[in-house]
Amino acid sequence: MEKERNRLSDLLNYRILDTPPEEELDDLAQLTSAVCDTPVSIISFIDEKRQWYKAKVGVEITEVDIKKSFCRYTLNNPHDLLIVEDPFADNRFCNNPNVTGKNGIKFYAAAPLVSKDENVIGTVCAIDFISKKISEKQKLALKIISKKVMQYLEIRKKLNDQELELDLSAKRLKKLTDLAPGAIFKFSADDSGNMEFIFLSDGINNLVKKISIDDIKKEPKLIIDIIHPEDKGLFIQSFQESFEKIIPLDIEYRIMASERSIMWHWLKANPEKKGNGVVVWYGTIQNITQKKKHLETLEQMLFDLSHVIRKPTANILGCIDALKKGDGSDKETKEMIALIQNQTNDLESFIRNLNSDYFNLKSALKKKWN
Incomplete structure (x- = not known):
């Protein structure tokens, strides 16, 4: 059971089931008929319930129940061809309705399609409605065709995997860019x-x-x-x-x-x-609408603060000048003038620093945005 689960998982990884026809595989199916000289050739894949035909020559149906499938007998023999020259003499197929029915199968040859993990995922088969045999060269050609099918499938799988990864990467990138x-x-x-x-x-x-x-x-x-x-x-x-x-x-x-x-x-x-x-x-x-508004608000606030402070500062300086023009000879008056003068100078320096800080902050904000 575990082996079969691995085989089915391997098959699904090729993402080949129920896909449209592909010219490369159609050509290999035609080549199989030509090499084996049979009216029917099929490149098929086998899941748990059916044998599904990916490429076919000389047949209209697209799948067969696995219980009626000849190819199911290749699943445990990845290195061997399945050659049935007389299905009536083979207990596995003598009662198969595809053999006993009108125009039943009289000859069958199949080469397994073997994955890198040694799982048989399908077959390349040639079918005829008359009894016949094929030569060793034809058998070798059938094996080579099956290898070519697998080479194509491996390339196809890599391309599909890359496309899937690109699609996932694009979706991840879109999520990031949208956020x-x-x-x-x-x-x-x-x-x-x-x-x-x-x-x-x-x-x-x-x-x-x-x-x-x-x-x-x-x-x-x-x-x-x-x-x-x-x-x-x-x-x-x-x-x-x-x-x-x-x-x-x-x-x-x-x-x-x-x-x-x-x-x-x-x-x-x-x-x-x-x-x-x-x-x-x-x-x-x-x-940057809010940034602009914040900057304008900050600019107006600092401008207002500067001008609000400048007016009383100018008035104080005027008072100091008036006091200096008076007598101002007593010690107490001189000390008061000196105190007011120092405090006013400190206030004037604060205003200058305030203006400088504003321009520095404005410049820093712009650099941060950049």
Whole structure:
């Protein structure tokens, strides 16, 4: 039972059952008939219930119940041909309805299809309705054809496995890109003005509400239509410069999210020059609306704080000047003037540092985004 489970598992790994005809195997089935001089030849695969015909010559049916199958007797003999020159003289087949019926099988020869794990997954067989024999050279040819079938199946399996792995990798990558903040894209343009989003992640749906991702892929220029009129010229100019000089793109621009709503986008992309005047950009688009608002709020707060403090500071300095112009000869007045002077100087220094910190913070935030 364990051996049969392994055999069936091996068979399934080839992903061959119930697949459409393939020219390479059809040709090998034709070759089998020609070599063995038989009206019927079949390349088949055997699962737990049936013998299924992948390629066939001279027969219309596509499968037979495994209980009526000749080929099931090859399953435990991976290195031997199964030659039946007189099925009526063989107890395994003499009562088989495919033998006893009208135009029954009178000759059968099969070479097992053996996997790398020594499992018989199917056969290449030749069938005739008259008694006959085949030569040693024909038997050798049958074995060679079965090996060619397996070589084709191994190549086919590798290609299928690679395709499956690529498909899985693509699905994993899509999951990652869809979870990434903003949108990830691969965009191409040529010197004739043709443009295409080769790849665009679903994150674009959160950045552009007015246009669907399908519409953007069909007509990339729709993105330009929603850019704020004051930023559109710079956007186009930056892309043109990147196209001509093959330099990175780094643009902050506004889009019209709705009639009354504006959203800030930040686009970064690296270009790569291809043949035939084509340039491809690999990049990201992010929503920096909140960052812009935070920066503007911080700027206004520091500006207000600076100006609020500057006014009383100026008044205090004026009072100090007035006190200095007075008599100010007594010790207590001089000490008070000195104290106020020191405190005011400290306050003035704090304001200067506050302004400096603001510009440093603004610069640091921009570097962090980049």
